[in-house]
Amino acid sequence: MRFVQSAWLNSLSFKILLAFVVGVVLSIVLIASILVTVLTVRSDLLFVADLVGRAEELAGALQFDGSGTPVGFDARESSADWMYDSLRQEVAYRVLDASGNAVMSSVGGDAFWAGAARQAGRGYFKFEHNGESIHGATVPVEHAGQKWFLQFAASARLADLMHRHFALPFMVAGIGVFSLVLLVVFGACAFLALRCTLKPLRSVAASAAAIAPRSIHARLQVAGVPSEVVPLVESFNRVLERLEHGFRIQQEFLATAAHELKTPLALIRAQIELGETGAGRDSLLMDVEHMARQVQQLLHLAEASEAQNYSFAEVDVQEVVGEGVAYLERMAQAAGVHLSAHFNGQDSHESQQLHWTADRGAFFTVLKNLMENAIQHAPRGTKVTVEVGAEAMAVRDWGPGADPEQIMKMFTRFWRGPHRRDHGAGLGLAICREIAQAHGWKLSAQRAEPGMRFLLARSDAQEEIAVTRTTKQGR
Structure with a gap:
């Protein structure tokens, strides 16, 4: 669990996404704080801006008769006449001529504007109406060479109602929706961008993990790798060169x-x-x-340690095994051991041909070393068998066997078993392992009860089949 947590904390993707989320959250908090402050502390500024904006909209919607006198508004603004009728104590408008006389006003406008000064010129003003503070704005309008002044006013309590009970909740909801969209959309974009950006790094990591002593000549590709990581990849390639x-x-x-x-x-x-x-x-x-x-x-x-020394081709397994048995027949006779080969559970003269893709000389060396090792450990009067199938080959002796600790050391260079007759160098099985790895095969040692079995398998899927068949032959 600690390792998983540490891996997440050290992940570049996690750190960048975390920085993105923190940045977005802080930005949203800052914007929300500014808006709430403006709405609550300096709401009068917004109110004045709304008044001026509304007055300019009404000025732009004025309609005039043939003599150039204002007579109303266009259809869009006329549809809002109900507001001035229903809220005649809270909001009103009027149009003044150059002398300051009202030529047009909303319903109940005369009573509403009783305390307002008949001032001309663009600007903001305040007055009292029925003990309530009224805020207004004046916008000049020119038409057919005449100048008119449109005034729009609203009560402070109406502004407070709109800002605190309608605008603020709406704004909070808007910020919430905006935040959610920002986190989801930009978060997904950031995730996909990181995934695409780091994909070459995953490929480089897989290539680096695949490098082995036999492929140490390989180099990591820098194509598509982020420029910030290219120096690291190039340094790793220089290390590989050394x-x-x-x-x-x-x-x-x-x-x-x-x-x-x-x-x-x-x-x-x-x-x-x-x-x-x-x-x-x-x-x-x-x-x-x-x-x-x-x-x-x-x-x-x-x-065997050099990959370029191998020449792979189709090899007749029966022919190679026959040569190996003939080559070691004299050694087996001298040791009093019977050496035989079986193909697909049959004697060699009854079997069908089997072909493996291998380097013929290396294949013969593996087979010779395994059979020679078995002969050296087999007691007199026993036998050594070579079982060959389509996907695996097993060499078994009926000797004293080995304990698990010895089995783990068998493929170590210069290690020699305690029951061996000759004074070999302890490199035969290590050579076999090198050759098997070069061919992509799997070489393993197993207790056969009695004796030992060395299994050379071309694929893991056939290993159990080969072992089962060899066990039955041994019994």
Whole structure:
């Protein structure tokens, strides 16, 4: 749970979305605070602005007769005459000529305007009517060379009613809707933008995760990566270049050392064989043989670790297995072990041809090493079987087996089992694992009760089938 929370808190997408939400919320709070302050504290300013605006609308809607005298308003404004009739104590209008005489007014206008000054000129004014404060605005109108003045006024209590009980709730609701739309729409846009922006990073991460010792030559692509992240990707590519260089140097050194050691070992062996016989001669020859074997296996390990050393083609499995059995038949006879091969649960001479896509030499090396390892651990009088199917191959012996801790170490370089007869270098199974990985196969070791089974599977789906079939053959 802590890891999940930490991952969320360290997520770039989460931080940007959180910053967006906080910014939107703060902006909305600031706007709402300003509007509420204006509506509650400085509502008179809005009231005056509304009065002037309404007066200008009425001035623009004035209708004149043939002599140029105002006679009413257009149809849109005339439809609002009911308001002046119903609210004659709260709102009214009138039109004055240049002398300040009223030529047109709303219903009950004379009583409403009794306390108002007959002033001419644009501006804002106040007066008292029935003990109530009235606010008004004057707008000049010119028509046919004559000048008129339209005055519009409303009571302060009407303004308070409209602003506090109608405008403020409406504005709060509007801010709420606007906030919701802003959060949803812009939040979705921000999420999609982040998703599209970070998609190349996910691809880069997947490419980086897929890099292995066999694909260390690969490089991360910077196409589509945000420019802020490009330096990081380029730095990682430079690190890969240095790692590849070091890996190549190591592999070249290993291969060179193996090649360089083969020649002097061969010369030493020849000198010993041509020398006089003695008690130490056989011991020296055995030591030379052991060293030569180690050098040869080091060379094989270096070759198996390089992907360019493989040449893949369709391989006749029965033919390769037959060669492996024939190659190790003498070793099996010397160890008193019976070596046999079965294809699809049948003997080799009855089986149909099976073909795998593989490097033929590497495939033969895997099979030879697995069978040789089984022969070295099989007691005299027992057998070693090779079971080959369409998707898997198993090599089994009837030896003492191994405990789980030993099974975990079997593919470790230079590790040797306690029941082995020869003095090998402990690299055979490591070479097999390298070759299997290069082919995309899975090599595993399992207890067979008794003995051990090494399973080489081309796919996980067939592993259980192969194991079941081999178990039945063993029983």
